[in-house]
Amino acid sequence: MSLDHNTQVVLLGVVLLGAAAGLAGSLLQLRGRSLLADPLGHATLPGIALAFLWQIARGGEGRDLPTLLLGALVASLAAAGAMLLLGRVRRLDDDGRLAVILTFFYGGGVALMAMAQQVPAGRLSGIQAFLTGSAAQMVSDDVVLIAVLGGVSVGLLAAFWKEFVVLCFDATFARATGMPTGRLDFALLLATSLVIVAGLRAVGLILIMALLIVPPAAARFWTRSPGSMSLVSALFGAVAAVIGAYTSTLAPRLPTGPLIVLASSALFIVSLLFGVERGLVVARVRRRNARGATT
């Protein structure tokens, strides 16, 4: 099959994004914090709105992409910081922390966006594409951006891999042996936020969390070791990206972001049933064999 240049650019971009998201998401999941991808993704909205208003204040049109993405990253990190800070409050479980952070940041984002819409000089239309993404309009600069942000994220995770794994499996032990668990947790969230910002153009701030949650969940049915789970997860993320991006070229007006997510959902269902380690079919066969062996 031959693909035109535009399609190649989009494919390369989403593959890099899918792999980076799969990797960061796998550690997030092992840490038991998958759903944190939800508030961290939604928290980019107030950052984008503030970066837009800041550009307007300096006489711009508010469409400078690096500035908008920097705003998104800072806001996402602020949400991560707030998440860790709220962790010190007694009688407050993860679920509650997520809800409060989501409420504050996304509610603030909606309020700021409503304000930004009233600025006459601004051109907000392109910015609303950050909500659900617009992969088809990606250019090679966007791919470079994804490669840089995703690369930093992967590099960060690889550099402290051993520490992260210890933290995920036994946080108390990690603390007892003198590891800076607070800083490690923040580094993990930083790696996640970098992937989220990288994905804003391609899949948007609402769907990016799916790429951080679904491929790692699918990977868990195939393996038990954290290293291979992360690799399988990154692979699933990349494969889902290829399938989704390619499918969207088959007919006009098929949005790439949702198709990538649905491709990863399909991978999840296949893994849930047929994964060799924890898949439902395999588990049933194993139970039957075990029963046969004892009688």
Added chain:
Amino acid sequence: MTWDWSLDGPVLLLGCVCAIALAIPGTLLVVRRMGMMSEAIAHAALPGVIVAALLTQTVDLGVLLLGALVVGVLTTAAIQALRQATQLDAGTAIGVVFTSLFAFGLLLLSHVHNVRLDPHMILFGNLNLAPFGATTGVPLVGQVPVPTATLSVLAVVNLALFGLCRKELLVTSFDPLQARMQGVPANLVSHAMLVTATVTTVAAFEAVGAILVVSMTTVPAMTAARLCTRMTSTVLTACAIGCLGVVLGHVAAITVPPVLGPLLAGEAGRAIVDTSTTGATAVVYALLFVLAVLFSPRDGLLVDAWRRRRLATA
């Protein structure tokens, strides 16, 4: 913008009945640590609404709500089934199910042309517009906006259900084993509670949008739980905080932006007159929660510090 009761009154009324209707299932979800379920139901409602609209070729409110309700119930069932059949943690199970459904909804949305559906309205809701659509006649009261009437009924039903099943809800929430030993059908009560939560979420979602539904369900209940120890007082306090947040949020949405606009956007910011009540109310809820964390007489950080100091000097 100036205050005008004929415009601001219906907004406040709808916001308050919505907050009360959601605070009751919200408190029950929060004590079971399932607050993010409402996020899942609110997002999963999107494909439900669209499929219903496509099948019937109408945007009739009842039909859309039915579609959202069916998908909402399926969502909660799918999440429960995933948690029971696999070793995935609750957060992952919730995340996998609702992000997939939401993506499906967005895919459908890109192909809906002959049905008038506004994705922005669905995602963000608009409390400022919701009470000014269709009205329905109510005996003794007169014409009432449809969402206000629906949510008032749900608020009363939820309060009545809570009053009737208080003991069962309490024991199944805190000690399911004890509940089973006493012969309380714990599973049935849980499922009934989730269905009530789903119905209310879906009805409110249509009026105030996904974000505010999640905020209204979880955050006032969490704030109330920091102030109260008993279930009934927690539920009633959550209702009160829900209403307080709507009033403060609406006032803030009118008064804060003219001041904040020029600060953020300079000269061009003078054009900013107000903001969305939906967004402002969500922010107010989060701030009220932070206040409760700091100043709750029960175990607020301030009281804690003071107690520790007294112990140290003693």
